[in-house]
Amino acid sequence: MEYLSQWVVKEINLDLEKAGKARLLQLNELDEIRLDAYENHRLYKEQTKKFHDKMIQKREFNNGDKVLLYNSRLRLFPGKRKSRWSWPFTVTDVKAYGAIEVASENDTKFKVNGQCFNLYTEGAFIGKLETIYLSDTPIDA
Structure with a gap:
């Protein structure tokens, strides 16, 4: 029975030491990808906050306004x-x-x-109202 299982391992060409190293390498790559994603997320949040803060208008109000x-x-x-x-x-x-x-x-x-x-400004000045009648227009000779 033991001989047959070794034969299957040889047939598949599975070396446990090699498989362990490959798995460790995959875990390290996964860690690097996760850290890169975290860094990209942090940069995106900073840019979004900068854009949002730029769009906010500074308004100052006093009591009684x-x-x-x-x-x-x-x-x-x-x-x-x-x-x-x-x-x-x-x-x-x-x-x-x-x-x-x-x-x-x-x-x-x-x-x-x-x-x-x-x-809110009460009684805001709209402008000077000027009326021009068409019958009063000067005729150039």
Whole structure:
């Protein structure tokens, strides 16, 4: 019986020492591939964070400022031309890392990320209105 199993090993040309070294080499290659994937993932995360941070606008708000709140859930309602900016709120407190506490007209307070706000200027100057009538145009002779 033992002789037959040795014959099969010779027939397959399986050397246990060679197979062990090959398996160890495969494990080392797998380790290197895993480390390369980890490094690529780290580089991708750094680039993504850099791009994201570049897109964030620096906004500073002070207590008492009037701001408009962007309502991102408004897209569920029909109508393209419906404004997504909610009426002016008053800033009551500016928290760390961009969180802002605002109060509505009926003194309801809530906290929102500062990126969702835009400064509101009351009575913004639109420009000088000029009326030109076609009947008053000078005729060159």
